[in-house]
Amino acid sequence: MINSSSFFIDLSYFFAAALFIYGLRRMSSPISARSGIWVAAAGMLLAIAASFAHPNVTSNHWLILIAMLIGGALSFIHAKRVELSEMPQMIALYNGLGGGAAATIAAVELLRAAEHGPSERILGVAGALIGCIAFSGSLLAFAKLSGWVKFGRWLGNRQTAYVAIMASVLLLGFLLSFSNTAHPVLLLLFFLLCLLFGIVMTLPIAAADMPVLISLYNAGAGLAVGFEGYVLGNPAMMVAGTLVCAAGVLLTRLMAQAVNRRLSEILYSGFGIPHEISEATMQYGHVNEVDAFDAAVTMAYAEEVLIVPGYGMAVAQAQHKVQELTQLLEERGVNVQFAIHPVAGRMPGHMNVLLAEAGVSYEKIRDLSDINGEMSKIDVSLIIGANDIVNLAARSDQKSPLHGMPILNVDESKSVIVLKRVDGKGYAGIDNPLLQHEKTRVHFGDAKQSVQEIISAIKSLD
Amino acid sequence: MINSSSFFIDLSYFFAAALFIYGLRRMSSPISARSGIWVAAAGMLLAIAASFAHPNVTSNHWLILIAMLIGGALSFIHAKRVELSEMPQMIALYNGLGGGAAATIAAVELLRAAEHGPSERILGVAGALIGCIAFSGSLLAFAKLSGWVKFGRWLGNRQTAYVAIMASVLLLGFLLSFSNTAHPVLLLLFFLLCLLFGIVMTLPIAAADMPVLISLYNAGAGLAVGFEGYVLGNPAMMVAGTLVCAAGVLLTRLMAQAVNRRLSEILYSGFGIPHEISEATMQYGHVNEVDAFDAAVTMAYAEEVLIVPGYGMAVAQAQHKVQELTQLLEERGVNVQFAIHPVAGRMPGHMNVLLAEAGVSYEKIRDLSDINGEMSKIDVSLIIGANDIVNLAARSDQKSPLHGMPILNVDESKSVIVLKRVDGKGYAGIDNPLLQHEKTRVHFGDAKQSVQEIISAIKSLD
Amino acid sequence: MDAFVALYLFMLAGIAGYVLIANVPSILHTPLLSGSNFIHGVVLAGAMVALGHAEGALQITIGFIGVMAATANVVGGYVVTDRMLAMFESTAKRNKRRVEEQAKLLAERNGELDRQASADVAGSTDNTDHDGDKLS
Amino acid sequence: MDAFVALYLFMLAGIAGYVLIANVPSILHTPLLSGSNFIHGVVLAGAMVALGHAEGALQITIGFIGVMAATANVVGGYVVTDRMLAMFESTAKRNKRRVEEQAKLLAERNGELDRQASADVAGSTDNTDHDGDKLS
Numbered sequence A, B: 001m002i003n004s005s006s007f008f009i010d011l012s013y014f015f016a017a018a019l020f021i022y023g024l025r026r027m028s029s030p031i032s033a034r035s036g037i038w039v040a041a042a043g044m045l046l047a048i049a050a051s052f053a054h055p056n057v058t059s060n061h062w063l064i065l066i067a068m069l070i071g072g073a074l075s076f077i078h079a080k081r082v083e084l085s086e087m088p089q090m091i092a093l094y095n096g097l098g099g100g101a102a103a104t105i106a107a108v109e110l111l112r113a114a115e116h117g118p119s120e121r122i123l124g125v126a127g128a129l130i131g132c133i134a135f136s137g138s139l140l141a142f143a144k145l146s147g148w149v150k151f152g153r154w155l156g157n158r159q160t161a162y163v164a165i166m167a168s169v170l171l172l173g174f175l176l177s178f179s180n181t182a183h184p185v186l187l188l189l190f191f192l193l194c195l196l197f198g199i200v201m202t203l204p205i206a207a208a209d210m211p212v213l214i215s216l217y218n219a220g221a222g223l224a225v226g227f228e229g230y231v232l233g234n235p236a237m238m239v240a241g242t243l244v245c246a247a248g249v250l251l252t253r254l255m256a257q258a259v260n261r262r263l264s265e266i267l268y269s270g271f272g273i274p275h276e277i278s279e280a281t282m283q284y285g286h287v288n289e290v291d292a293f294d295a296a297v298t299m300a301y302a303e304e305v306l307i308v309p310g311y312g313m314a315v316a317q318a319q320h321k322v323q324e325l326t327q328l329l330e331e332r333g334v335n336v337q338f339a340i341h342p343v344a345g346r347m348p349g350h351m352n353v354l355l356a357e358a359g360v361s362y363e364k365i366r367d368l369s370d371i372n373g374e375m376s377k378i379d380v381s382l383i384i385g386a387n388d389i390v391n392l393a394a395r396s397d398q399k400s401p402l403h404g405m406p407i408l409n410v411d412e413s414k415s416v417i418v419l420k421r422v423d424g425k426g427y428a429g430i431d432n433p434l435l436q437h438e439k440t441r442v443h444f445g446d447a448k449q450s451v452q453e454i455i456s457a458i459k460s461l462d
Numbered sequence C, D: 001m002d003a004f005v006a007l008y009l010f011m012l013a014g015i016a017g018y019v020l021i022a023n024v025p026s027i028l029h030t031p032l033l034s035g036s037n038f039i040h041g042v043v044l045a046g047a048m049v050a051l052g053h054a055e056g057a058l059q060i061t062i063g064f065i066g067v068m069a070a071t072a073n074v075v076g077g078y079v080v081t082d083r084m085l086a087m088f089e090s091t092a093k094r095n096k097r098r099v100e101e102q103a104k105l106l107a108e109r110n111g112e113l114d115r116q117a118s119a120d121v122a123g124s125t126d127n128t129d130h131d132g133d134k135l136s
């Protein structure tokens, strides 16, 4: 019954699954995280090697190799080259491809419907649905975050679209599940509708909410992989897929929590738009402007400068300039530190990654709780493209959506310089009283350019 | 393929397994612990109900019912009546019965060897081995803890006995696994040897180490259940059994850690015995004795009395008397508190359970870290059958086996009264300098009787 | 059942058991020992089936003993665990406040930097407590 | 595979995934998202089999696309995660001491009363520190 080749394949799959679990465990602690991905990679190699020798792989060996080479080479080059600041879209892209691959398995197996029982077909169809949504949704997220697709409101009635597509999808899925012959046309229709669903779901979501949505699609892709694993009778896929799904669901919740949002809010409504056109803008008070030269002088003759980076620094890709500025100030004997707020930027660890990329040394980076106790020692706080994380309304305004979020108390430092482009608002879309604060001076302009101006001004001082 | 009765049975088993996991999760947090056992019990009812309807249950329905009634009634009455201080032996007893039940399943199925494939027979045999060890080992532990079997050293060479028995067991197990006919005589021999193994393993273990060993047998019984689950094709048994096994292994390690012992030490050597006959007794210095009346007076006119219960209180079953003493003192306006050391007694929570049973209110119970800061306010510390947990050697003597264990610093209170029978030592078998301390006075005698004497003396004061 | 699938079940259930227990406070060791003892009483389900298809006096006798023993395991395990947990329950309630505080601290600590933010969002009603710096 | 056994696998793997992630610090959310993204790249194992038994142009084309996409998932997922974790590594090392202290505190707190004792036994080298009272 047990043929020996299949025995070793099953064993390899088993160890692969165990290594995935162990790798995930290691990845969830900062100290062992990097070894975690290596452990998981070992499991992956095992699973891939086993699949080559799989008794069901009866033909197309060369095609498999070629497909792997093409897919692998393209994504290797791409993944190596991409900027670290583009991580979220990268994750979206690879995630989408994974979900898509699960859907292709479903397609092949549903075309061979006769070989499978009803329970396989049901899970196959369910996996195809989820995989397709993860595929089209993730790819659209990728395109939007890369700036290829303009963000926009979904114009039609989203609820109706959801219900209509879902109803047809379920009907088609039902037909496909309970028939043991292949229906290529129905199948194509089914796949197209599933892909459409993912697009409808993703189109109205704002860039800031994307990381949460991507995490949700990640969970979805995992589930699709788990389901297709059942279709193929591959328990390693079932285990790994479900593992990813459960971890992804929890991660999605944690990420939504961290930015003070509910998942349902994200999925059922566009965000920020109502705020952006609120009349609060009317109350906008007087702002003290400062030119680059004055800003430069203030910092060059200070003793303690604190740089607070935010989403705007990431958008402007200003991190390398910021590092240059830091070195320049330090050569003049100024002590420069960075304060990273937990939710600065648009994904966890966003600022840490960018500053690390630019070569800012870790000793200079302080976290919220550390630095807030020492604010009064700071001569100049330089806010680069940050808003919500230094928004005084979080402290004072009970009704503010930010209320209760701890902020960096830069108003307790001796003076504040803010770099921003226009008098726009942050992610939460609300006014920031810090801008009108007596200690604050604002320099308008793209962050990268502003920092460059300040650098030039400091150089001109000597 | 799926017949509908079996579908609902499988479903019930599935939910039972899920409920076990959820119940275990709830049991591992103090707040939800009690509901955890209820959740698990719901799962158990489901599993039992399903088994009645199981398609393989073709006959003997009445016998099943009768056996359940007998076993259930006996253990219900027993479990309701038993003293809470006898918990460890109770757990050992029920655990042994569970392991034994797994072994009987193996016996029945191995007598029907033809119906099973080799992998079922191998796991069946392995489960029988482990189940038998858990059975005889646990029952011997039960008998020893109940005082029916005298504790003693294993006289022969234990290592040799282990190896000899194990070798024959493995040989027999091999024969049984790879033959598809029943061999009642071999089977009997196999079972007897396995049972013997459990006895050899348990006989030399001292009472104090029993909780750890019982936990190990619990893990073993779980594994046996898991294996027999495979033989019967019952995934709920497999999951629940393995769950218990893994939890049991971890619990065993944690318990051994908590009392500063290694599992290998416990399994491969008797403990305490070499200590008990060490010459350290020679260095025994002068001890100030006190009679019951003086002790009574000291406490009756104190303001703050701290009672430190230990293993000796449990042995003497003195908790009810202690509560009586407490009430008497409080009537006289003395403030009485209890200090419970984390490892007082012989199992985690031992003292808490006993005092709760006697009706001591929780407000009076303080833990180590709480009370140590307030020792200087205490007028009299009354040590009832405790030794290691107040052993000053833990602080001063670098070489002491207790070194590094935090103790209750009763020597910082104004005076200390110790109740013990003789100048014996505690679990760790080492001298306690507290007994010769200038503040300390000792009253010799059984704890229950001593407390009674003190109670009478206090009553006579009025 | 396929032997490999069984292997997966054993592995996964083992991981679940281990991870679920990992952080249990030692005061719960004894009740937990007793509780998991109760859970392996599911052997009764197997013993019932074994007796249910037993044939001949020998098998039936063994099966009968098995069902008796397994039922004793289930019933005794439940009663003892429940009695013990009943004793702990009031302690637990007394400690509940403390445990909750600890849980909060723990959550904050686990979420090291970022999570702190959201924890405070949930916890803070005090307008002047804008610091969020509870751990330093 | 038996549908019920599959149900057990799904349940157990789900529990494992959830419990393993439960205490992850939020600074690791992005790398972990990327890492678990890599793990579901095991879909490649399935895509290879699907292509390996595909027949006819349609099935083969779909299978080919599947293998390509899955390989891209695996390779890209690995590279991106590893790059990201490399950035975090030095931060992690810097924080290691702090994390260790926290872990110790945490262990003590988890073991509430009793465990404290053994933790101190392991941790204490200071003769005068006999208090063990680190939490009060």
Ligand SMILES: NC(=O)c1ccc[n+]([C@@H]2O[C@H](COP(=O)([O-])OP(=O)(O)OC[C@H]3O[C@@H](n4cnc5c(N)ncnc54)[C@H](OP(=O)(O)O)[C@@H]3O)[C@@H](O)[C@H]2O)c1
Pocket: A208, A209, A211, A258, A259, A260, A309, A310, A311, A312, A313, A315, A316, A342, A343, A344, A345, A346, A347, A348, A349, A350, A384, A385, A386, A387, A388, A389, A390, A419, A420, A421, A422, A423, A424, A425, A426, A427, A428, A445, A446, A447, A448
């Ligand atoms: N970290 C996470 O995991 C995460 C995930 C999702 C959401 N969020 C949310 O994102 C927010 C993060 O706060 P934040 O202070 O970093 O960002 P923010 O509140 O979104 O503010 C960004 C600021 O950058 C300015 N800006 C934009 N482009 C710029 C450019 N090219 N040059 C200079 N300035 C530019 C914007 O003002 P102008 O338009 O006037 O220039 C704005 O004031 C929080 O509300 C957080 O909850 C965080």
Ligand SMILES: NC(=O)c1ccc[n+]([C@@H]2O[C@H](COP(=O)([O-])OP(=O)(O)OC[C@H]3O[C@@H](n4cnc5c(N)ncnc54)[C@H](OP(=O)(O)O)[C@@H]3O)[C@@H](O)[C@H]2O)c1
Pocket: B208, B209, B211, B258, B259, B260, B309, B310, B311, B312, B313, B315, B316, B342, B343, B344, B345, B346, B347, B348, B349, B350, B384, B385, B386, B387, B388, B389, B390, B419, B420, B421, B422, B423, B424, B425, B426, B427, B428, B445, B446, B447, B448
């Ligand atoms: N709690 C747990 O989970 C656990 C588990 C395993 C081991 N342990 C270990 O057990 C020890 C517990 O310390 P402990 O101070 O509670 O106990 P102990 O150190 O074992 O001391 C018990 C004391 O009680 C006295 N005693 C015995 N029978 C008595 C009676 N009938 N009346 C009056 N006194 C009596 C003994 O002295 P006499 O013989 O002179 O009367 C002895 O001094 C620790 O070493 C701990 O590591 C604990």
